Amino acid sequence: MSSPSPILTDEPGIEELQQQIHTLTKLRASHQASLLSLRSTKSLKDHLSSSSSSSQTKISISPSLHISDKNLNDILLTRSAEITTDRQEWTREALYRMSGLTKFSVTDPSFPDQNLTGIRIEVMADGKFGTPYYLFLKPYDDTPKPTPDDPSPAEVPSDTHLQLHRHTVPAFFVQSLNILAEKYLPPPPRMQNLDRFVRDARHFLVLHYLRRSRLARIKDEVTQNLPDSGSDTAPISDIYVSEFTIDPEARLVEVRWLDTNVHITTKRQAWIALTEEGGIEGLIVKEDNRRILHMEMQIKGTDWVRGATDSMDWIPGLFQRLKWSSHPL
Numbered sequence: 001m002s003s004p005s006p007i008l009t010d011e012p013g014i015e016e017l018q019q020q021i022h023t024l025t026k027l028r029a030s031h032q033a034s035l036l037s038l039r040s041t042k043s044l045k046d047h048l049s050s051s052s053s054s055s056q057t058k059i060s061i062s063p064s065l066h067i068s069d070k071n072l073n074d075i076l077l078t079r080s081a082e083i084t085t086d087r088q089e090w091t092r093e094a095l096y097r098m099s100g101l102t103k104f105s106v107t108d109p110s111f112p113d114q115n116l117t118g119i120r121i122e123v124m125a126d127g128k129f130g131t132p133y134y135l136f137l138k139p140y141d142d143t144p145k146p147t148p149d150d151p152s153p154a155e156v157p158s159d160t161h162l163q164l165h166r167h168t169v170p171a172f173f174v175q176s177l178n179i180l181a182e183k184y185l186p187p188p189p190r191m192q193n194l195d196r197f198v199r200d201a202r203h204f205l206v207l208h209y210l211r212r213s214r215l216a217r218i219k220d221e222v223t224q225n226l227p228d229s230g231s232d233t234a235p236i237s238d239i240y241v242s243e244f245t246i247d248p249e250a251r252l253v254e255v256r257w258l259d260t261n262v263h264i265t266t267k268r269q270a271w272i273a274l275t276e277e278g279g280i281e282g283l284i285v286k287e288d289n290r291r292i293l294h295m296e297m298q299i300k301g302t303d304w305v306r307g308a309t310d311s312m313d314w315i316p317g318l319f320q321r322l323k324w325s326s327h328p329l
Contacts, residue, residue: 125213137162211250221319239324278312
C-alpha cells in the first residue's frame, strides 16, 4: 500500500509569518509617529491661522520664539533646534553630575590672555544633587629672576605647575583647602599631585553635604512637632524639643528643651560635636547645670556599642531619642 502523498499548500511558514508580523509592527509604529506629527503640525497651523486672522502683527508662539511670517517649515525647524539645544544642555549637565568630578578650561576675565584650569565638584545626598563647587587654578609664575642683562624679564607661566586661584568653597573650609593646596600643589621644582588634591577636597565637601542633609531632616521634624506648628501628630509631651540649631559646618548641634508649663523655668540643653565623618565626637546634656548621663546614652542610641556613633548611622531616628526622660529607661 503506497503512502499518501504530501498535501501541497500555499500557506506561509512560521518564520515567514513572524517576519510579516515584525514588518507590520514597524509599519504601525511609523504610521503612529506620522499621525502624532501631523496632529502637532495641524494644531500649530490652526493656531497660526487664527492668530493671523485677528492680527497682522508679529506672531508670538512662545516667549523664546517670535516670527514675522507664516512659514510653517521655518517655525518647526526653529522649535526643533531649540528642543535639540535644550536636550544637549541637559545631557551635558547629566554627564557632569554622573562623573562627580569634571575638569575644564576657562579664560580668566581679569587677565584675558591667561587660561585657567577649572574643576567642578558634585555633591549629592538622598538622591538629590546640591549646588556644585568650583575650583579654578592658574599656572605658577615661572618668570626667571632679573639679571643685569635682563632686569625686567617677561612673565612666563609654568607649563607643569598650577596654584589655587579662585574657588566657591564655603569660607569655613578655606583653611582646609589651603592646607591641601600646600600639600599637593607645591611650587616648582617639587612634584604636584592634582588628582589627590581634587579628590581630598571633594571628600570633605561631600561629607559636609551629607552631615548637613541628615541633620536638616531632624531639624524639620523638630519644627513640625512644635506646639504652635498646627501639627496633627500625637500630643506634645510635657517637655519638648524647642530648638535644634546646626552650625554652618554641620559639626556642632545645640538642642534646647522647654516645658509646656510656662511657670517652670528649668534649663535643659545639649551640645553634640560631630566628627568629619558625622560620628559623635562629644556629647553633653545638662539640666540646670547638672549633667544628665542617661539622656546622653539615650541620644547615642542602643547601637553605639557596635560603632554606630563613629559614622552618621546614629542620626536616623534621633528625633525620637530626643524625647526627654527624667529617669534612666
